[in-house]
Amino acid sequence: MTGTTIDIISSEVLKDLKVDFPRKSETESRNGDQTEFDSSSDQKTKGLDHPQIPGWFAEHCPIWPGQAHFLEVEKIIFQGKSEYQNMMVFQSSSYGKVFVLDGALQLTEKDECAYQEMITHLPLCSIPNPKKVLLIGGGDGGILREISRHASVEQIHICEIDTMLINVYKEYFPEIAIGYEDSRVILHVCDGSEYLKTVQSGTFDAIIIDAFDPIRPGHDLFEGPFFELVAKALRPGGAMCIQAESLWFQQFSVQHLVDDCHRIFKGSASYAWTTVPTYPRRASGVIGFMLCSTESEGPSVDFIHPINPIDPDQIFGVAKGPLKFYNSAEVHAAAFCLPTFAKKPAHSHIPSTRSQVDDNTDNEVLVLRRFGFCMQIHTAALSPSAMPSCVVDVIGSQNLDSSM
Amino acid sequence: MTGTTIDIISSEVLKDLKVDFPRKSETESRNGDQTEFDSSSDQKTKGLDHPQIPGWFAEHCPIWPGQAHFLEVEKIIFQGKSEYQNMMVFQSSSYGKVFVLDGALQLTEKDECAYQEMITHLPLCSIPNPKKVLLIGGGDGGILREISRHASVEQIHICEIDTMLINVYKEYFPEIAIGYEDSRVILHVCDGSEYLKTVQSGTFDAIIIDAFDPIRPGHDLFEGPFFELVAKALRPGGAMCIQAESLWFQQFSVQHLVDDCHRIFKGSASYAWTTVPTYPRRASGVIGFMLCSTESEGPSVDFIHPINPIDPDQIFGVAKGPLKFYNSAEVHAAAFCLPTFAKKPAHSHIPSTRSQVDDNTDNEVLVLRRFGFCMQIHTAALSPSAMPSCVVDVIGSQNLDSSM
Numbered sequence: 001m002t003g004t005t006i007d008i009i010s011s012e013v014l015k016d017l018k019v020d021f022p023r024k025s026e027t028e029s030r031n032g033d034q035t036e037f038d039s040s041s042d043q044k045t046k047g048l049d050h051p052q053i054p055g056w057f058a059e060h061c062p063i064w065p066g067q068a069h070f071l072e073v074e075k076i077i078f079q080g081k082s083e084y085q086n087m088m089v090f091q092s093s094s095y096g097k098v099f100v101l102d103g104a105l106q107l108t109e110k111d112e113c114a115y116q117e118m119i120t121h122l123p124l125c126s127i128p129n130p131k132k133v134l135l136i137g138g139g140d141g142g143i144l145r146e147i148s149r150h151a152s153v154e155q156i157h158i159c160e161i162d163t164m165l166i167n168v169y170k171e172y173f174p175e176i177a178i179g180y181e182d183s184r185v186i187l188h189v190c191d192g193s194e195y196l197k198t199v200q201s202g203t204f205d206a207i208i209i210d211a212f213d214p215i216r217p218g219h220d221l222f223e224g225p226f227f228e229l230v231a232k233a234l235r236p237g238g239a240m241c242i243q244a245e246s247l248w249f250q251q252f253s254v255q256h257l258v259d260d261c262h263r264i265f266k267g268s269a270s271y272a273w274t275t276v277p278t279y280p281r282r283a284s285g286v287i288g289f290m291l292c293s294t295e296s297e298g299p300s301v302d303f304i305h306p307i308n309p310i311d312p313d314q315i316f317g318v319a320k321g322p323l324k325f326y327n328s329a330e331v332h333a334a335a336f337c338l339p340t341f342a343k344k345p346a347h348s349h350i351p352s353t354r355s356q357v358d359d360n361t362d363n364e365v366l367v368l369r370r371f372g373f374c375m376q377i378h379t380a381a382l383s384p385s386a387m388p389s390c391v392v393d394v395i396g397s398q399n400l401d402s403s404m
Numbered sequence: 405m406t407g408t409t410i411d412i413i414s415s416e417v418l419k420d421l422k423v424d425f426p427r428k429s430e431t432e433s434r435n436g437d438q439t440e441f442d443s444s445s446d447q448k449t450k451g452l453d454h455p456q457i458p459g460w461f462a463e464h465c466p467i468w469p470g471q472a473h474f475l476e477v478e479k480i481i482f483q484g485k486s487e488y489q490n491m492m493v494f495q496s497s498s499y500g501k502v503f504v505l506d507g508a509l510q511l512t513e514k515d516e517c518a519y520q521e522m523i524t525h526l527p528l529c530s531i532p533n534p535k536k537v538l539l540i541g542g543g544d545g546g547i548l549r550e551i552s553r554h555a556s557v558e559q560i561h562i563c564e565i566d567t568m569l570i571n572v573y574k575e576y577f578p579e580i581a582i583g584y585e586d587s588r589v590i591l592h593v594c595d596g597s598e599y600l601k602t603v604q605s606g607t608f609d610a611i612i613i614d615a616f617d618p619i620r621p622g623h624d625l626f627e628g629p630f631f632e633l634v635a636k637a638l639r640p641g642g643a644m645c646i647q648a649e650s651l652w653f654q655q656f657s658v659q660h661l662v663d664d665c666h667r668i669f670k671g672s673a674s675y676a677w678t679t680v681p682t683y684p685r686r687a688s689g690v691i692g693f694m695l696c697s698t699e700s701e702g703p704s705v706d707f708i709h710p711i712n713p714i715d716p717d718q719i720f721g722v723a724k725g726p727l728k729f730y731n732s733a734e735v736h737a738a739a740f741c742l743p744t745f746a747k748k749p750a751h752s753h754i755p756s757t758r759s760q761v762d763d764n765t766d767n768e769v770l771v772l773r774r775f776g777f778c779m780q781i782h783t784a785a786l787s788p789s790a791m792p793s794c795v796v797d798v799i800g801s802q803n804l805d806s807s808m
Contacts, residue, residue: 053457056472065476065497065498066475066476066496066497066498066499067473067474067475067476067496067498067499068460068473068474069471069472069473069474070471070472070473070474071470071471072469072470072471092470092471093469093470094469094470094471095470095471110652111652113745114743247679248514248515248679248681275651275652275679275688275689275690275743277652277688277689277690284679284681284689285679285681285688285689285690286679286681286689312744322744323744324743324744324745325743325744325745326743326744327743327744327747330740330741330742331741331742331743331744333738333741334737334738334739334741335738336734337734337735337737337738338734338735339518339679339728339729339730339731339735340716340726340727340728340729340730340731340735341517341728341729343731
């Protein structure tokens, strides 16, 4: 990584960084009782048309209207606000600990294995002998943990802009953040787009993008230079993998996405999916992955048939145990098998209902994050009297008031 | 079907049966406004610990505590009570029309294709030349619609005990109930278990069981003679398919289920799964299928590789259009590929949380249905003031009061 102007900080350094625990005493004083909303909270949420349940958490997204998935909160463990975003960790009664970022569910202990393993091993098992891997986002460390299983890898670069997020994961999700303990990890505390501008062409064998916003055709990432930079940073025949929409999203077309990606990456482009019951922005229990390769003199990368399989009985790297979800023998190829409706340019299997995106956006509170994702914040999903008041302060008023 | 004492009624007869529309005027008078709970409703739900949202529907099941999936209700279209169960049809804002049976979501227009197509074509495409097929349950007609696509089939027998259910589907879900229009359909209005006692050995090439309760090891169906009767009714090398739990259910073991089935059916036993975002008793967005075959002199049925594939461009039978979800080329085999954790006898990938089944059953309202499934009814998921009062009467007081 010579020639970059980006600070490179080894993961060791971060152990000394301060983790902010705002209003810790209020968090600890929660008694767990569920009571009714007070009027001040009700006022704050006026105009939001999504459901709210005291003592339960839900995220709500304008592109999936008319449904909501709730998790019961046993205890709020941490909340805080970094320079970039609000964070909350809570103990759920059904999915272990849950991490919430700007009101959006990021992961749960129960099902994080599916997403982390699939987004990592689908690309890395598809190319021979990956040595230099870049992860953009993924500050929780789970994808690092998975990359760490590959013995051929010599350098694992990660761009994560928010050091507080890293430290919160290290504190509360040690089995996920354990990825940082791999000595091959090189942390770049910066925006991934900026970092890519500094990278020499053909540097990486694989780039994994753990984006906040699932891509689809017409996504911001196709408008700007981001994917061009990713393609340039890959060696010929290198592989990229990014989270990509749900098959069940009505306006989503796999074929259009594949076409968009093929135009930029020039090599192969394949769509895969898996089951993740609670995954962020989920409303269907599945999440897709877009895999692309750059052109090379040899044959295009065949993402469907892994040429670099992981031995399920071999444990390498920092993970404490074997793979839980992914296996090269079955799950890998099966992930690329699509339902019939998803093979059509625009699938119209769904009876007409109201528009998938509410027109009445004046009444919605949108939070724009660095990948341009729009998220309606549900201040009142947690009752201010059942939860500490700072939950509403942090997730509620900070975002709501500044956006209104 | 000689030698039976069961009434056989052709599907034509049912057109004359009366459909009960209780309190139709109240249903039509609903103005759609959402208002607060009234105290009487609150009283009725005292002791239920699951969340409730006025104007939204959710089912809640004791085996999936701490989470709930809600659908916004645009309009209640029908509600009624047959000799056996309560029914409701509502227009959702996100999944088209929804059918609810005794408080449990049965299907939605948006995603019924996944379940109906998979439970039908996984078995029927795995055996050569199926001629006589039996469906137990499945009164909505969707599986009949799918069986109808198979040109080799000469008789489609269905056991459905509730004629009112059939008629409600015919009235409000014509694209699903269209299965009854196939002239090969022979309707037996009776309990499936009783019907099986009257069937000669080796009668059917395939039996599909659309059970209310997903099976798992130790399920009631393994205790009684039901599966023995199913196995006896199948010809040697015949196939059975039944809904079977979610991979994500913590206590579920695929291997134990396969062992249980193999013990009874003697031939092959394979587990498959698919994505169904809203499927009944779902809390993970996936549903499994157990496929078994009986012994034969030839090789065991290989469920994973379909020997009787459906041509996607060929349209046969009563369905108005081609397959939406299933395809023999990819989806069939992929459905049998299991995540690593599901291959273990008892998967323990989930951090310990509270018991999956609440001990506090004294406070829960259980409805026992004919397959022995326990469902906690959520009277208050719909506000009595937002919905017509008879919703609470039918879904609430009828079940709640009689069960308490």
